[in-house]
Amino acid sequence: AQTIHQWPVAEIKAVGSPLSLGCTIKGKSSPNLYWYWQATGGTLQQLFYSITVGQVESVVQLNLSASRPKDDQFILSTEKLLLSHSGFYLCAWRDTSAETLYFGSGTRLTVL
Amino acid sequence: GEQVEQRPPHLSVREGDSAVITCTYTDPNSYYFFWYKQEPGASLQLLMKVFSSTEINEGQGFTVLLNKKDKRLSLNLTAAHPGDSAAYFCAVKFGGSNAKLTFGKGTKLSVKS
Numbered sequence: 001a002q003t004i005h006q007w008p009v010a011e012i013k014a015v016g017s018p019l020s021l022g023c024t025i026k027g028k029s030s031p032n033l034y035w036y037w038q039a040t041g042g043t044l045q046q047l048f049y050s051i052t053v054g055q056v057e058s059v060v061q062l063n064l065s066a067s068r069p070k071d072d073q074f075i076l077s078t079e080k081l082l083l084s085h086s087g088f089y090l091c092a093w094r095d096t097s098a099e100t101l102y103f104g105s106g107t108r109l110t111v112l
Numbered sequence: 113g114e115q116v117e118q119r120p121p122h123l124s125v126r127e128g129d130s131a132v133i134t135c136t137y138t139d140p141n142s143y144y145f146f147w148y149k150q151e152p153g154a155s156l157q158l159l160m161k162v163f164s165s166t167e168i169n170e171g172q173g174f175t176v177l178l179n180k181k182d183k184r185l186s187l188n189l190t191a192a193h194p195g196d197s198a199a200y201f202c203a204v205k206f207g208g209s210n211a212k213l214t215f216g217k218g219t220k221l222s223v224k225s
Contacts, residue, residue, distance in 0.1 A: 043201065043217040044156075059212065090155060099144045099205065101213055103156045 002027040006091050006104040013081050013111055021076040021107050023091030032094040033074040034101065035066055039087045050074060086111045114139055114206045118216025126224055131189040133219045135202035138183065144205040145185050146213070147176060151198045159187070159200075192223045 004025045035047040046059045048066035091104040115138045148156040169176040175188045202216040
């Protein structure tokens, strides 16, 4: 069975500081991976997706970047955090045969 | 562009009552529809996926209806209980295999005992 792990679980960071969030999926080769952002009490907004190593497509950047350094790893980062970056970041993988998105447990980010 | 409108944004019912959440979408070529449940502080859990060929889908304690003519997707929780209190999101996939999933704005359901 596939498992998706996100780290860290939560972060409190200062405005202007760098950020790196990670996502690893096990049990699935060449997964399609996604980053979503959810403002507190809000809906989900797709940020990036990647269908293969080294290839990332941006949907909405929000002054963030993403990388796919390994087949099973997806990284979200920025060099300078903004207050507006606060929220819940969710990594997901797509089961292409079932056309279904499965989410990781998320990282709650608070920018002060 | 693709639009998904979800209503109501907040819903409060008593234990044992039914609760209905509805999403309307604009693209008649939508293929896949999903309902996700998000408990407070947690991630999204898939409740049900619906393909465009199926109009009625039964789950454990809920029914999902797809009305393609009216472009409406609904989630009907029968006999709600406090454990159903959560945010519910519909999601619609427009277009081909790499098409984006568009989420509704969510419904916060509160079930009071």
